[in-house]
Amino acid sequence: MKILSLGMPSKVRLPLKSHTNTLWIPQLTLDCIILGFHQGQLRVLLLRWKGTQEWSLPGGPIRKDESIDAAAARVLKERTCLEQIYLKQYHVFGDLHRYDKSEIQEKLSHIIPREVWYDRAISIGYYALVDYSRVSPTPDVYTDECQWWDIHEVPPLLFDHNEMIAMALKALRMELHWQPVGYNLLPDQFTMPELQRLYETILGRTLDARNFYKKMLGLEILERLKERRRGGAYKAPYLYRFKKEAYEAKLKEGQLSFL
Amino acid sequence: MKILSLGMPSKVRLPLKSHTNTLWIPQLTLDCIILGFHQGQLRVLLLRWKGTQEWSLPGGPIRKDESIDAAAARVLKERTCLEQIYLKQYHVFGDLHRYDKSEIQEKLSHIIPREVWYDRAISIGYYALVDYSRVSPTPDVYTDECQWWDIHEVPPLLFDHNEMIAMALKALRMELHWQPVGYNLLPDQFTMPELQRLYETILGRTLDARNFYKKMLGLEILERLKERRRGGAYKAPYLYRFKKEAYEAKLKEGQLSFL
DNA sequence: ATATAATATGTAATTTTTACATAATGATAA
DNA sequence: TTATCATTATGTAAAAATTACATATTATAT
Numbered sequence: 001m002k003i004l005s006l007g008m009p010s011k012v013r014l015p016l017k018s019h020t021n022t023l024w025i026p027q028l029t030l031d032c033i034i035l036g037f038h039q040g041q042l043r044v045l046l047l048r049w050k051g052t053q054e055w056s057l058p059g060g061p062i063r064k065d066e067s068i069d070a071a072a073a074r075v076l077k078e079r080t081c082l083e084q085i086y087l088k089q090y091h092v093f094g095d096l097h098r099y100d101k102s103e104i105q106e107k108l109s110h111i112i113p114r115e116v117w118y119d120r121a122i123s124i125g126y127y128a129l130v131d132y133s134r135v136s137p138t139p140d141v142y143t144d145e146c147q148w149w150d151i152h153e154v155p156p157l158l159f160d161h162n163e164m165i166a167m168a169l170k171a172l173r174m175e176l177h178w179q180p181v182g183y184n185l186l187p188d189q190f191t192m193p194e195l196q197r198l199y200e201t202i203l204g205r206t207l208d209a210r211n212f213y214k215k216m217l218g219l220e221i222l223e224r225l226k227e228r229r230r231g232g233a234y235k236a237p238y239l240y241r242f243k244k245e246a247y248e249a250k251l252k253e254g255q256l257s258f259l
Numbered sequence: 260m261k262i263l264s265l266g267m268p269s270k271v272r273l274p275l276k277s278h279t280n281t282l283w284i285p286q287l288t289l290d291c292i293i294l295g296f297h298q299g300q301l302r303v304l305l306l307r308w309k310g311t312q313e314w315s316l317p318g319g320p321i322r323k324d325e326s327i328d329a330a331a332a333r334v335l336k337e338r339t340c341l342e343q344i345y346l347k348q349y350h351v352f353g354d355l356h357r358y359d360k361s362e363i364q365e366k367l368s369h370i371i372p373r374e375v376w377y378d379r380a381i382s383i384g385y386y387a388l389v390d391y392s393r394v395s396p397t398p399d400v401y402t403d404e405c406q407w408w409d410i411h412e413v414p415p416l417l418f419d420h421n422e423m424i425a426m427a428l429k430a431l432r433m434e435l436h437w438q439p440v441g442y443n444l445l446p447d448q449f450t451m452p453e454l455q456r457l458y459e460t461i462l463g464r465t466l467d468a469r470n471f472y473k474k475m476l477g478l479e480i481l482e483r484l485k486e487r488r489r490g491g492a493y494k495a496p497y498l499y500r501f502k503k504e505a506y507e508a509k510l511k512e513g514q515l516s517f518l
Numbered sequence: 519a520t521a522t523a524a525t526a527t528g529t530a531a532t533t534t535t536t537a538c539a540t541a542a543t544g545a546t547a548a
Numbered sequence: 549t550t551a552t553c554a555t556t557a558t559g560t561a562a563a564a565a566t567t568a569c570a571t572a573t574t575a576t577a578t
Contacts, residue, residue, distance in 0.1 A: 025285075027285070064286075089350070092327060092348055119323070191525090192525085208567075210527065211568085213526075213527075215566090228525095230575085232576085233524075234575060235523080235524055236524095237524080451556085452555080469537090469538085469558065487556095490545095491545085492544085493556080494557085495543075495544055495556085521577085523575100524576100527570105527573095531567080532565100533564100533565080534566080535562100535563080536561105536563070537560100540559100542558095543556075544553100544554100546551100547551085547553090548551075
């Protein structure tokens with residue numbers, strides 16, 4: 001039953017008619033907004049289609065013998081080589097005319113024959129929070145390039161993927177209030193200014209450092225290490241680590257409020 | 260494009276193989292947790308299968324030519340005769356073994372031939388908030404009865420529908436904080452104690468009346484009418500009404516916090 | 519040794535939330 | 549008609565959370 005780690009022919013990751021009566025659930029896909037944090041930017045992993053300047057999100061159909069969460073984990077693993085990642089289902093995109101099908105057919109005709117696209121597909125949106133430094137961006141057979149983009153600098157994408165990213169960011173902003181988002185987006189060890197910049201970037205506004213320290217430390221889910229981050233310019237900041245047991249306990253009791 | 264109001268043969272509302280290559284998207288369904296508030300209870304609309312004591316949620320497959328939101332609205336309309344209702348997509352149930360298929364085949368074999376069930380279906384969960392008093396519960400061709408149940412007294416249901424209700428309630432509790440849930444669940448005119456009981460019921464805890472009045476009136480989205488609710492025993496309470504423009508404006512700016 | 523720019527921290531004011539008790543009222547019963 | 553009743557309506561003080569704000573510290577760079 002564990003398809004997840006087996007991998008799959010990454011050829012098939014599109015809403016194509018050829019999926020009918022095969023391994024794949026027809027007319028249903030998922031798309032994955034893979035988010036990382038680097039240099040004060042929230043970044044999203046995008047793919048560039050072979051021989052084009054067209055970008056879109058990683059995603060694809062769901063196997064008949066895998067759960068949708070496993071399918072999302074599979075897509076994530078194929079593009080990042082990461083497993084056991086925080087993945088959140090946040091919205092289903094099911095409008096009849098989610099995107100201009102003929103435009104897609106046109107732009108990708110040299111890769112995908114026009115006639116194999118479904119008239120219509122429904123897509124389950126997931127976002128993943130990953131440690132940027134551990135990701136190895138990997139294109140698939142349809143694409144030349146897999147690259148991080150600042151979420152605020154994303155170019156016009158194929159399908160309705162710009163909208164998907166916008167909605168994921170909105171959902172993430174909500175989650176920021178009661179989930180330890182930093183735990184998933186930052187490396188195991190991080191500094192308080194890094195965590196603050198993460199919050200500021202996602203929220204789109206600045207925060208007061210003193211109040212931020214107070215708030216985060218008051219949650220009692222952070223542990224300050226003896227070491228400081230060396231190598232940077234100027235005063236070396238302390239390193240912190242999330243206390244996993246502590247925050248999981250508080251999460252369960254719904255006693256976490258980050259903002 | 261407006262399939263919504265056309266209605267459809269309500270015969271087909273199951274994840275059945277016969278949907279392949281027809282009007283319906285295969286292996287994908289939706290289920291609808293229709294919620295009303297009555298006599299201090301949060302109630303959910305359930306269907307009883309013909310000739311059985313088995314209950315389950317309203318739902319069914321999605322037409323190839325309707326959006327998923329339109330499909331949910333269609334299901335809702337068929338069971339309640341209501342349109343223009345608040346519907347919220349809250350989770351996709353996509354596990355491989357969401358429910359015991361053979362148990363379903365067995366229990367419903369006198370209604371649905373065993374062989375027509377899909378091996379597996381994925382279901383999009385919606386919940387709807389309706390004005391209880393305006394609902395006309397209507398069974399479909401597979402069911403004898405369509406009835407309200409206290410959400411805390413729901414019997415064991417077919418499929419994974421108990422879990423669906425539990426998760427819908429959880430999602431609703433979150434929404435209660437920043438959405439005017441009372442606007443959708445109560446009649447146009449209502450009293451403050453009614454609104455308070457609604458909140459208490461959904462949250463599962465009591466609230467202080469003075470603080471509740473203060474909070475709700477402080478939001479400046481309620482309008483007190485001159486009339487009071489007559490007919491009840493003892494002191495007649497004032498009637499209130501939501502100021503639609505006011506709360507929509509505040510909702511947009513994210514400036515509503517109900518709790 | 520000095521300058522630099524980022525880190526680390528405390529206190530007071532404000533706002534929000536919580537706790538708590540009593541008078542008013544309309545319906546009911548005597 | 550009056551008294552009783554259960555519910556509605558309301559204010560204030562304490563506690564908690566949030567916001568505003570300024571300075572000493574320190575690792576690095578010069």
